[in-house]
Amino acid sequence: MRALVKNGVGIFSPQGFLDGNNSVSFLSIEDIEATAKLNVDMILVSLKKVVFFNRNGLDAFVKMFAKVRSSNHTTVGFCDYDTKKFNAIRKFYKNDLNFSLFSSQEIAMLFTSSYKNQNKNVLLFSEDKSQRAAMAIELHDNGHNPIIAQTEDEFLEKSKSEAAYDYIIKNTYLGQMGQSIATRVTGNAIIYTVSSFLDAEIGNTFNIAYHNNSLNVGFRLFIFDAYKVISMNVHALNFFSKLASSGAEYNATICFVGMTFEKTPKAFKETLEDSGILFYNQMDDILQNKELLEELGASSAANIKNKRVINKTTVTELPNFIEATVATIEMMTNSKATKEAANINTIAITDKTNKIASSIGFYGDMDGMVILVFPAEIAKKACALLIGEDTEDIELILDTLAELVNIVGGKLKTLLSDQNISVDITLPRTYPNVDSLLEIANGKKGVQVDLAFDNDKFLFFLTR
Amino acid sequence: MITKEQIDSYIEKIPPAPKALQETLHLLNTGELTKAAKVASQDLALNNYLKNLVNKPIYGFRNSVSDISQIFGILGVSGSQQAVYNYMMNLLSPKDWKLFKLNQNSFHNLQDELSTNWKKILKFLEIQDKDIESSITLLPASIIVSEALFREKIADINLLRSVNPIDLNTVLQRLCGMDLFDICEQISLKWEMPKYIAQIVQASSGLKPSQDKEINTLGRWMHLLLFFTLSKPNFIEAELNDFIDFQIEYVAEIYDDFSSLMEIS
Numbered sequence: 001m002r003a004l005v006k007n008g009v010g011i012f013s014p015q016g017f018l019d020g021n022n023s024v025s026f027l028s029i030e031d032i033e034a035t036a037k038l039n040v041d042m043i044l045v046s047l048k049k050v051v052f053f054n055r056n057g058l059d060a061f062v063k064m065f066a067k068v069r070s071s072n073h074t075t076v077g078f079c080d081y082d083t084k085k086f087n088a089i090r091k092f093y094k095n096d097l098n099f100s101l102f103s104s105q106e107i108a109m110l111f112t113s114s115y116k117n118q119n120k121n122v123l124l125f126s127e128d129k130s131q132r133a134a135m136a137i138e139l140h141d142n143g144h145n146p147i148i149a150q151t152e153d154e155f156l157e158k159s160k161s162e163a164a165y166d167y168i169i170k171n172t173y174l175g176q177m178g179q180s181i182a183t184r185v186t187g188n189a190i191i192y193t194v195s196s197f198l199d200a201e202i203g204n205t206f207n208i209a210y211h212n213n214s215l216n217v218g219f220r221l222f223i224f225d226a227y228k229v230i231s232m233n234v235h236a237l238n239f240f241s242k243l244a245s246s247g248a249e250y251n252a253t254i255c256f257v258g259m260t261f262e263k264t265p266k267a268f269k270e271t272l273e274d275s276g277i278l279f280y281n282q283m284d285d286i287l288q289n290k291e292l293l294e295e296l297g298a299s300s301a302a303n304i305k306n307k308r309v310i311n312k313t314t315v316t317e318l319p320n321f322i323e324a325t326v327a328t329i330e331m332m333t334n335s336k337a338t339k340e341a342a343n344i345n346t347i348a349i350t351d352k353t354n355k356i357a358s359s360i361g362f363y364g365d366m367d368g369m370v371i372l373v374f375p376a377e378i379a380k381k382a383c384a385l386l387i388g389e390d391t392e393d394i395e396l397i398l399d400t401l402a403e404l405v406n407i408v409g410g411k412l413k414t415l416l417s418d419q420n421i422s423v424d425i426t427l428p429r430t431y432p433n434v435d436s437l438l439e440i441a442n443g444k445k446g447v448q449v450d451l452a453f454d455n456d457k458f459l460f461f462l463t464r
Numbered sequence: 465m466i467t468k469e470q471i472d473s474y475i476e477k478i479p480p481a482p483k484a485l486q487e488t489l490h491l492l493n494t495g496e497l498t499k500a501a502k503v504a505s506q507d508l509a510l511n512n513y514l515k516n517l518v519n520k521p522i523y524g525f526r527n528s529v530s531d532i533s534q535i536f537g538i539l540g541v542s543g544s545q546q547a548v549y550n551y552m553m554n555l556l557s558p559k560d561w562k563l564f565k566l567n568q569n570s571f572h573n574l575q576d577e578l579s580t581n582w583k584k585i586l587k588f589l590e591i592q593d594k595d596i597e598s599s600i601t602l603l604p605a606s607i608i609v610s611e612a613l614f615r616e617k618i619a620d621i622n623l624l625r626s627v628n629p630i631d632l633n634t635v636l637q638r639l640c641g642m643d644l645f646d647i648c649e650q651i652s653l654k655w656e657m658p659k660y661i662a663q664i665v666q667a668s669s670g671l672k673p674s675q676d677k678e679i680n681t682l683g684r685w686m687h688l689l690l691f692f693t694l695s696k697p698n699f700i701e702a703e704l705n706d707f708i709d710f711q712i713e714y715v716a717e718i719y720d721d722f723s724s725l726m727e728i729s
Contacts, residue, residue: 015710016695025700
């Protein structure tokens with residue numbers, strides 16, 4: 001089967017039933033190779049005429065996506081499905097949904113370069129905040145006018161006035177965005193979800209590189225959502241104890257929420273508490289308690305063990321870092337950036353007033369951290385697109401800023417992968433003021449680039 | 465490129481009409497199993513075909529069955545009728561397929577799969593009608609006609625499809641004003657099947673639903689069965705899957721029953 005190419009989008013349209021027995025018959029090796037050579041913006045598999053599919057049936061196409069994506073970084077994914085099919089795909093690929101999902105070909109077209117600057121009014125909703133932000137930015141970047149519904153109720157309410165919108169987006173997912181390992185919540189806490197029996201396997205399934213990089217970026221509060229944990233054995237106990245002691249060097253706090261000790265020895269709880277792990281019954285006990293959140297998460301982070309120096313590999317890729325950042329902020333603020341100065345030194349912020357900051361780490365073939373310091377006004381302006389209105393709520397601004405920086409990270413990841421440098425990104429960390437940033441970044445050597453967006457000064461700092 | 469006359473001439477050839485075969489079919493139509501078996505036994509090739517058919521594992525007999533009247537007894541009137549239709553199709557089917565990547569064996573499998581599952585469906589729907597049971601043979605028959613029509617023009621068709629990847633059924637419709645299901649109808653008339661059989665097959669296109677509720681229901685089941693069968697790896701590779709356009713909305717209301725009947729999970 002070959003893709004039908006129209007307006008820069010290649011579409012496969014299998015028909016009937018799609019399962020493990022027949023999916024390879026739809027796609028031969030030659031078909032995959034021919035697809036990888038196509039010069040298109042997107043490769044999609046339409047499920048419009050597929051009445052039944054299972055994970056094995058989709059896998060052949062997903063493998064093709066990986067091949068196509070690695071050879072030319074085209075957007076890949078499925079399209080033309082209903083809510084039932086959308087939920088099924090999300091369930092099948094819960095933790096490795098690295099392709100996109102577009103409810104229809106029309107919606108997919110909005111995200112292609114061949115349909116730019118049409119200035120369409122697009123109402124969009126996704127339960128995932130990062131997805132909402134990512135879609136809004138992509139649409140804005142393509143010259144459309146995204147209107148974001150923050151809740152499902154708001155979406156349903158707004159959808160009623162259909163005539164107001166050219167397109168309404170739901171059940172859509174941008175695959176290259178987001179981070180599925182953990183969930184970030186307000187207060188700079190990272191939540192990991194663990195379930196069933198915790199044993200020696202936790203050492204393999206827990207992404208320690210990600211955790212370490214999150215520490216390096218400045219996250220200090222890690223919550224294990226353990227509602228669904230049945231029991232824990234001594235190997236897992238050792239693992240968590242070690243995790244707690246290694247985190248202590250960063251003043252990090254590890255909490256367990258919802259863990260019962262019905263089938264786990266009570267003594268384990270004491271051992272874990274001795275190593276510094278805290279236990280809470282409900283997630284809200286932490287998340288709704290702002291004072292506690294601050295106490296746990298905003299503790300001094302100056303105590304960083306390894307101060308690493310920036311290396312040549314990182315500096316060589318500097319243009320990519322700048323491009324990813326500038327392109328995103330320019331687009332969000334609708335202003336032009338000019339570079340004022342660049343030098344290698346420790347971070348230097350002359351005017352600390354009215355500034356907020358964010359950092360995001362990357363690791364893999366190369367590692368490091370990008371720090372962005374925004375004048376509050378630029379941050380507000382950049383976030384207005386995502387929030388949909390002007391706001392003075394600093395918490396909301398910081399939250400939205402984190403989404404924006406997440407997008408910078410996503411762009412960076414794509415730019416680097418074009419040069420065969422594979423990196424993963426951590427979740428972004430935000431800082432309500434310059435002092436809280438300096439707790440992490442003070443004394444670190446890196447490349448500082450001072451940029452100006454119109455008259456507002458903006459600081460970019462790349463370090464390790 | 466392909467004229468109506470050409471189509472008619474191909475359909476004319478169906479059935480090839482050896483006298484014994486025609487008489488067997490006629491006797492089966494009137495329910496005369498014993499007489500039909502007697503006539504059928506004169507055609508050695510048909511004899512051989514029926515023996516091979518009934519001794520396939522799918523029928524699950526421990527001992528080999530070789531007597532024609534016994535075979536007709538096992539198959540029953542409608543089963544025997546369908547077997548004879550399938551035999552006629554075998555006589556017609558090309559030795560080497562050019563457009564569809566089929567061979568005699570895989571074509572035979574297509575017939576078997578459609579027939580066996582159609583029988584299952586009719587049992588589920590509690591329909592006992594030998595003509596309705598036989599109606600499923602019309603689909604493979606029209607695939608043969610389509611192959612015969614297209615095989616001389618393969619280069620032209622491939623060129624046409626490289627510019628605009630339309631399904632072959634549409635090519636057929638555009639070139640000669642007749643699609644696969646119209647051909648089915650023509651064959652059903654040639655085989656002197658009742659008029660409602662043509663209506664069922666037309667409804668099974670998913671594009672020409674009938675006003676009659678029952679015919680439409682059968683059309684839906686036939687459409688879904690066709691795609692269920694054409695989604696098997698060997699038929700996808702034979703390029704039969706994209707021969708016609710699957711009308712997913714048309715079968716939505718029967719899908720749950722179909723999937724539990726065919727044990728799809």
